[in-house]
Amino acid sequence: MSYFTLDRIRFFYEVLDKGVGFVFSHGLGSDLRQSKELCGNLNTYQQIFWDCKGHGHTQPVGRNNKFNFTTFAKDLNALLIHLNIKQIVMGGISMGAAVSARFALLYPNKVKALVLMRPAWIDQPMPDALAIIPYIADTMERFGSKEGLKRFKQSPQMQEIIQESTANAKSLCQQFLSPQAYERRARLREIPNDSPIANWKEIEKLNIPALVVGNDLDPIHPLEFAKAWAKYLPQGRFVQVPAKTVSIKNHTLFFQKYLTDFLKSLS
DSSP states (O other): OEEEEETTEEEEEEEESSSEEEEEEOOTTOOHHHHHHHHOOOTTEEEEEEOOTTSTTOBSOOOGGGOSHHHHHHHHHHHHHHTTOOSEEEEEETHHHHHHHHHHHHOGGGEEEEEEESOOOOSSSSOGGGTHHHHHHHHHHHHHHHHHHHHHHHSHHHHHHHHHOHHHHHHHHHHHHSTTTTTTTHHHHHSTTOOSOSOHHHHTTOOSEEEEEEOSSOTTSOHHHHHHHHHHSTEEEEEEOOOTTTOHHHHHHHHHHHHHHHHHHTO
């Protein structure tokens, strides 16, 4: 198990294989296992996975005002400095995609290419689909994780979500069950209220190869968001993979194929 320390927080990370650096950041409430399972083996790349602040094995939680994309991008930059990596292919899923975009804007000379998987944010904080997440934090704050989950399941908000997508409902309930969910509840309130970019003009300056991946049947990660990122990135390429609700296996396999092809095209 590998750690590096920044601002009195021990960040957990893993480095696999050798070659050109490729870092892939996980989604909100998840950890580096999500990234590893999604990416699979990339033999010619040095794969770097990490647990963001308030996630996985990274401890302690830290201050609430540090749960934002700029801080996460700076944390990631510190990890790359620790590993003596000067340029990298940057990618992530959902929250990790937002962190990757923010990193590319802050450190454009360090990013060789960009991979955005199922982006959940565009150019404004608190997208409609994420408005329920701070409510989860508030429910946890009042009732704790166990009782909070019970009350959340009974709430009108949850019943509406179930009607729209049972998979989405299950994913939201998992936020109550993740490790140290109560102690880390601030991440659910602060992160949705941030935005990786101020406007699309910032993204139009990122003239680097970019793969943007989306799928339908996913209210938290609208397909239109992925298409928007691909549109505004000068070298953006959009691809669609099968939805997880249809087939997790095909969802993963198609992503791995598109990712592998994209990385080969950079050589």
